[in-house]
Amino acid sequence: MTAEQTEALIGMVATLALLVLMILPSLVGIVRERRIDRQLREAEQAREGERTRMEVQKSSSRSTVPSTATWYAEGRRSKKLVSS
Template sequence: MNTFLSLLAALALAALVLAPSLYGVARERAIDRQLCEAAAGRSEVPAVRSPPQKSPPQKSSSRSTVPSTATW
């Protein structure tokens, strides 16, 4: 029974150490697959959101002014 628990603990530790790298590899492969599909022209990548609307430029008269205290 002691040997079984030791083996189980070693497997659990190995899973904890390897899980982040395996997740990264799977993510990289998914990105590579998307890039290959886009290069081939048959992109099945979800639609990209449009950039946010720009607000009109702020007028200088509406900005608060702070006197400078720098003495250079």
């Protein structure tokens, strides 16, 4: 190998090393953002699942409150039983 070829090889390796050093931070950032996006998506899905589960639980455990008419009629019946 001649001196010119060696210098050309060193120049290409140096150029490639500089290119890698310039691209590496961008690649690390892209990988990091994809991981964060995945975590946010999983958290959102978990929150929606929790919200759905809570709504189902609320609707099934909701106590029924009698209407005013029912309350009034029951009060009248109990008074009749006491007075008779």
